[in-house]
Amino acid sequence: MVEDRSFTGRLFAAVNFTLLAIIALITVLPFLHVVAGSFTTSAELAASKFVLIPKVWSFEAYKFIFSTSTIFKAMAVSIGVTLVGTLVSMFLTSLMAYGLARRDLDGRKVVNFLVVFTMLFHGGLIPTFLVVKELGMIDSYAALIIPSAISAFNMIILKNFFQNIPEGLEESAKIDGCNDFGILFKIVLPLSMPAIATISLFYAVTYWNTYLTAILYLDDSAKWPIQVLLRQIVVLASGLDHSATLDGVVPPPDQTIKMAVIVVATLPILMVYPFLQKHFAKGAMLGSMKG
């Protein structure tokens, strides 16, 4: 856009910039405050009302939360569920998406409709819980993965992506003696890496962030992923129900400790974020080049 050099034009741009800068700051400030708070002592946090820069730096809170195995275990569960879950989800999703992407397949419309309909109407919490229970998955890690293995949205996105790959390519591979599995794994998937990467990341973030399925299906607190632990330490221990904190941290935990747990539970996402961000920064640029 060509610059508007008039006075009102400049004023407008300056006000707009300032407002956006303030909004962006407000967006990240809460998390930065939590990070800063996790790296100081509870006395310092209580005494000086700092927002970002504490006077005393300390690793006390981290030493404390890593002094028992509870956090390690929960992190291990979360990492395991995220890795295995993403693999399982991507495997099932891409198989189904590829099958449904082929226009010459009889019955694909019926299956398509069955998938789409689940986005409009569902049995709800209790009947789903009963199914999972009947399958004997209560208190197993499988319960965190299998009941939500395929997202209808992601499957359809991938299907639409596969449909853009010219069919001629598949035909010629078939003539060369490739069966459909060979075509999918040797030709279609390598050509779809951008879509595969994006959808994998969405699945991974979903698995990492999940807490509801764990609360529903895991009674055994030793199997809890990090998000459930975070809820126990911060949400349930804030103000109300002091008996509900985790074993080993019996009195309501200090602010600094809560903050440290928040940082630990967020860290993996922040590590993935620059990678994700590169994707949509480019996307935005492509968009603006169009306009």
Next chain:
Amino acid sequence: MLIYSTASSIPKSGGTLHQYETERKKIMQDVTAQASTAQPVLKSSKGKNEVKRRIWRNRWLYVMIAPGLLYFLIFKYLPMYGLIISFQDYKPYNGILGSNWVGMKHFNRLFSEPDFLNILKNTIILFGLNIFIYFPIPIILALMLNELRGNFFKRIFQSLLYIPHFMSWVIVVSISFVMVTMDGGIINDLLVFFGFEKINFLLNPSWFRPMYIIQVIWREAGWGTIIYLASIAAIDPGLYEAARMDGAGRLRQVWHITIPAIRGVIITLFILKIGSVLDLGFEHVYLLLNSMNREVAEIIDTYVYTAGLRQGQFSYSTAIGFFKSIIGLIMVMTVNKISKKMGEEGVY
């Protein structure tokens, strides 16, 4: 040669996230479209042998679809069948087949229970907050971002605004809890510093709704701009050029060019938002719910969980969930009809 030409027809990697949101919108359109039109099941084919041969030739494709189909049948359609327990007095040890049929008993109870009316009210209020307070914010943000000069700051602001979307509700709620808590939270400390009384944000029922909507805005408003930015990017720059020739300032250009150009997207997203009427995020509300704010914070989803899994009223809570699902389905259908009648781009 062949490979080369194919690869070039596939969208560039950078676009995928952007594309994801656009695709999402398209899919919702397809979804609503499919809901109201009957599906032609199979194309009439030339002969039975032809069909048989084609099915045999595609046998591996069926093998590929099978696990996914099985997943949807077991975890989506079996629970739909399970909805029939809302017409029973379901007892876990009797199973669905052995439980007594009680007809509409649970639905009658639903509408005579004063509790339920309150829960319905709470649900509708949160829905209203989503529509009237949250919904316009991403539009305004997108317009502001679009007016920024230079791509550098635009990209930085976007990256910062998108971050919260990737944090779980537990993290979002946890961060706000440590900030607003009475003992040592920064917000209450600041209130005291400026000479105000401390406020018990977490337990005071009148603070539940503001906290809810602020958290929704904080987490989703930035991410919500993506789809608007994409459609703003598609506007012909010649239009702005012409407007400037006529002496229109920045605000006039926004008002007369940008907003009309994205009106279709705004209407589509608004309709979709209304269509998702009762899905307000169980994950989110359940975290904010406590014994002090229950009277305003209990919504249908949380009530189903508490009554069903905590108190073992399987049939009654399934009836409530069923009621909600039906309302949701009716809303989608209605919204689809309305959008058809509007000459606008609508939902499809």
